[in-house]
Amino acid sequence: MKITWLSHSCFEIVESTTVLVDPYIRDNPTAPKPVEEFNPDIIAVTHGHGDHLGDAEDIGRRTGSPVLAVSEVARYLAGRGVRAEGMNIGGSFREGDVLFTMTPAVHSSDITLTDPPTPGGEAAGFIIDDGIRIYHAGDTALFGDMRLIGEIYRPEVALLPIGGRYTMGPREAAVAASWIRPHLVIPMHYNTWPQIKQDPAEFRNLVETLCDSEVVIMEAGDALEC
Numbered sequence: 001m002k003i004t005w006l007s008h009s010c011f012e013i014v015e016s017t018t019v020l021v022d023p024y025i026r027d028n029p030t031a032p033k034p035v036e037e038f039n040p041d042i043i044a045v046t047h048g049h050g051d052h053l054g055d056a057e058d059i060g061r062r063t064g065s066p067v068l069a070v071s072e073v074a075r076y077l078a079g080r081g082v083r084a085e086g087m088n089i090g091g092s093f094r095e096g097d098v099l100f101t102m103t104p105a106v107h108s109s110d111i112t113l114t115d116p117p118t119p120g121g122e123a124a125g126f127i128i129d130d131g132i133r134i135y136h137a138g139d140t141a142l143f144g145d146m147r148l149i150g151e152i153y154r155p156e157v158a159l160l161p162i163g164g165r166y167t168m169g170p171r172e173a174a175v176a177a178s179w180i181r182p183h184l185v186i187p188m189h190y191n192t193w194p195q196i197k198q199d200p201a202e203f204r205n206l207v208e209t210l211c212d213s214e215v216v217i218m219e220a221g222d223a224l225e226c
Contacts (some may be wrong), residue, residue, distance in 0.1 A: 003157065007031055007220035008054060008192045009139070011159060015130040016097040017041040021219035024054030024139075028041045030192055032221030035059065042095045044128070045069040046138030048076070048111035048120025051192070057082050066094060068100055073119030076111055089124055101127040103149055107167070127153045132226050135180065137161060139189060142172035150180035158182040158213075158224060161189035162203045163196030170198055177213050184226070185215045186190035 001015040007030035009022040025031045028051070035055045042065055043056050053073065059083040060067045064146035067077050067084045074086030087093050092101045115136035125138040127149070135155035137146075149155070158180050161167035167189055168176065177185045185207060190198040204215035214226060 001130065001226045002223055003226060004223040005188065005218040005220060007034055009161065009189045011136065013128060013134060017095065018090045019044060019098060019128060021136050022046055022054065023056050023059055023111040024051045024189045026055050028192065030220050039063055040065050042069045044126055045073060046102060046105065046125060046136065047107060047123035048073050049107040050112045052139065053111065053113060066095065070121040070124055072119060073111065089122060097130060099129040101153065104145060105129060105138040107139040127155060132156050134159065135182065137207065139167045142168045142176055146176050147179045155180060155182050157184045159188050160199050161187050162187040162200065163190040165195050165199060170203035173203060174210055178210035181211055182213055185213045186218060
């Protein structure tokens with residue numbers, strides 16, 4: 001499996017299919033390549049904020065790829081002519097060989113690309129199982145049921161926000177890693193703007209004091225093989 005961090009919370013995951021998560025590209029000052037170069041098999045969106053829903057509509061319309069999201073966001077996209085698959089927290093959806101399970105996240109979720117913003121249901125995360133199980137936490141605070149996510153799904157890779165202010169910061173994310181106990185942890189949702197500036201090395205040091213998970217710090221556009 002190949003995991004590419006495209007900055008912020010956007011990842012491309014390639015194994016049996018190409019999954020693009022939270023495609024915030026065009027307006028993202030740290031995105032490593034233009035939106036026109038993306039051709040995923042499926043797009044997964046954690047919630048309706050513009051820095052996560054991002055370019056899902058444009059990419060989905062251009063490629064015909066389905067967009068997987070919580071029901072309210074899926075209905076919004078379907079109303080704009082995009083093939084969308086709605087689901088809800090605790091539910092699962094299979095596309096080819098990939099099983100997506102929607103997990104809770106503690107965060108707001110209005111669709112902020114509309115004026116005024118419209119309700120976007122609940123924020124979420126995903127377990128993405130394509131032979132290797134990946135937990136993309138979405139935007140979230142630390143919450144106790146992360147222990148259950150670790151116990152039930154046993155993700156081998158966890159993608160955790162560390163930016164603070166709008167999500168948990170390094171200290172809370174390190175506790176999350178100690179509860180989930182994946183083999184690999186990749187920090188995300190930091191240094192896109194000054195408001196979420198963080199030193200990922202601080203997060204790595206905190207994780208190392210709490211558990212034996214390996215922290216991989218990536219630059220935008222970096223890829224790793226699992």
